[in-house]
Amino acid sequence: MSNPEDYAQSNFQAALFALALERGGGAPLHLQLADALRGLLIGGRFAGRKLPASRVLAAELSVSRMTVTTAYDQLAAEGYLATRRGDGTYVADHLPHLVPAPKRPRPAPAPPVPPAPFHPGLPDQALFPHRAWARHLERAWTRPAPALLARADPLGWAPLRQAIAAHLAAWRGLDCDAGQIVVTSGAWDAFDLLRGAALQAGARIAVEDPGWPTQQKLLQRGGLSPCPVRIDGEGLDPARLPGGLAAAIVTPSRHYPTGTAMPLARRLALLGWAEAEGALVIEDDYDSEFRYQGQPLPSLAGLDGLGRTVYMGSFSKLLSPGLRIGYLVLPEALTGAARDHLEVTGARASLLPQPALAAFMESGEFATHLRRMRRVYARRQAHLLACLAPFEGLLSLSADPSGMHLMLPLGPDLAGRVPDREISARAAAEGMVLRALSAHARLPDAPEGLILGYAGFEEPRLGEAAEALGRILRAAAG
């Protein structure tokens, strides 16, 4: 044993013969052996060493020879071992000197917190007919229709697209063919599809200011250039649009977040602008099914006959944001390019909810749910306004015929004296999500006001929150 080579070889053998395998209840012996061998070899100490013959190691470890050959084969396939013809098995010369870094412990994820008043845009999911919905899911997938298992249409499940077309005709005055509808996984997906099918990289897109702040970030991350344009009391004015725009994104049924509806003359002017500029109008119709007086206004896309208008709809506000199901209605001229894009990229929307959602819509349960939520939300808005009545001078109260939130300007006792963002910050300190209108604008001299989401909150909670808000407003007024 004075020869260092012999010494190292014998050291290697000793390490091998000392390997402990767990019998009965543990992993199969060949897997345990392969794991143990890998653990020995990964440090690189034994590179180039010869392994004992499989029957020798098998005898030492009291396992079958098959166990050893299987483990050797596995490690040979992984490159840890090399077989030299007629000369047995060796540890490979080039071995990992990489040892995985020790794991740092991670904090456990925070438990879910209920939404804070007056968080806007949240449907009341406790009132969702979960049981009926779960039944539709189970029915659709227990014995799935053959078409559900075939290569999926990347535009979405055909019966769902038909149900959406029927819904749009009845609720939004939009007459379209199911072939013009693409099921998406939400706004990011919708913009991605439009970029792939209709817009050049870097294209300039007019967005409303104030507007939905996330929209600008989405466009920027998607390689498009948002161009904010200050709205007036009738929404986006096409006369104010700069040249060279590829599209304008608008919320004509109910401007976000002010709630203004775009009058007919303005709608026609916008369509005229699109025609003259060869631009698209993208109508984001996010919650206008929730109209409490009269019918929802017909969609801009319907007025246009889907010539230059793309209609963006979503089920987030109607059912649940976790669904990740929205849709686009495209002009006929864009459907081919959209299909080309989706054939490459694949659909992003899961097929899983689609047959259940189609059945939920076809059965009428969806419309029933919408009508029910309309009554509930109308009551909640009225209750919130009643609870805020004592603070009339501090907040300018007026009802909104639709939506899931109120945008209320500051009253004469506060307007011009305290910025809306300060009220918002004071409310945040009390655990509220009370967004300032001016925080929805990028351009200077933004209008001010407070955004009070009420849809997701029961009346007693709204009452408490209104009182707390009253205290904050009084304190701010000094």
Added chain:
Amino acid sequence: MSNPEDYAQSNFQAALFALALERGGGAPLHLQLADALRGLLIGGRFAGRKLPASRVLAAELSVSRMTVTTAYDQLAAEGYLATRRGDGTYVADHLPHLVPAPKRPRPAPAPPVPPAPFHPGLPDQALFPHRAWARHLERAWTRPAPALLARADPLGWAPLRQAIAAHLAAWRGLDCDAGQIVVTSGAWDAFDLLRGAALQAGARIAVEDPGWPTQQKLLQRGGLSPCPVRIDGEGLDPARLPGGLAAAIVTPSRHYPTGTAMPLARRLALLGWAEAEGALVIEDDYDSEFRYQGQPLPSLAGLDGLGRTVYMGSFSKLLSPGLRIGYLVLPEALTGAARDHLEVTGARASLLPQPALAAFMESGEFATHLRRMRRVYARRQAHLLACLAPFEGLLSLSADPSGMHLMLPLGPDLAGRVPDREISARAAAEGMVLRALSAHARLPDAPEGLILGYAGFEEPRLGEAAEALGRILRAAAG
């Protein structure tokens, strides 16, 4: 009536008084009236005309005055009517001259066709435990956990990410924390996330050639620059990589489509390259759970300890492509940027399948299903090879220890005489999907061979298809 103005006004009144409303069973009268009025006004013939007072029209139509005022209010809100203070209601001056284009009839969508042999990459969905899966869906959503209804973590449902981490440790030798896992809606989403979190627009990414053709299109559409690099018998060779790459995408466990596994030395060299270049390695591990001899090779990401390697996994091949659920495992250094990106864009993966999939994995049903499919697919591969044995000279037969398809080079009777694409074209004429290896390459002098997916086809179908293929090969050999 000689005054043309009076005549037009009286014409308008006549048209109004002639409006027919359907009583009993139809839509509410005020909606019918609003629709009918809109129909009259939309042509623009009556722009600027004064409407009769509501009590006059109500008496003429035998409806309540409230019905008329509600309809007038609705049309005023839509901009069709304008009220002049103290002077009644007028048709607006600016009115839509746009009438939606008549609808062209559309062809009905084609019924689903069963996949043609030898379409690769298709799991056999008939063997999927649909009933158990549907039960998990129903259970998860009948009384959803509060966290499912709260604001969702854009990285995915935490229990699913934990189940994926456990699966990767057991099946892929990859030790990671659930916090490093992002649930995606598939490859497009995964590349989009990497572009948002780790790669600059236009970044050059090495891809294997031959490789997965869609991958290059995905990268290009996503604003990245794929750079194809010819592989050798050990996969991608880092010594052949040009400078200035931001990443390399590889399939080390099982190269697509040749099936080659990257040996350990090459894996280490690739990780060394990434370290030296400050580049990422993206490991696309698409079907290596299906290994029929020995264990699946541990993942490259596991060898690397997730230092510079991103691991891309998918449930498409394991469960069903319609799920649209895949995942990324990220180095710790990238998790913050990924979260930032997803906080803006929102998750694309539907939350809907996630709790059911987590339960399906936790219960062990997923592993049972994998093991079952492994046995089924191994049998199918063996059967296909047996059926092809009579054509040995035409096709170079050899078994593959893993995967869902075989890549078989042409045999001595055909190789160099007939291009693989010609065989592919002849097979297409007989209704098969028999892809040519050379069609998976962009670089010249591509290797040739045929790709025979077998996983999705029962043995009798494989037998018939093998016979048909034999006839095609014989005919090609002349």
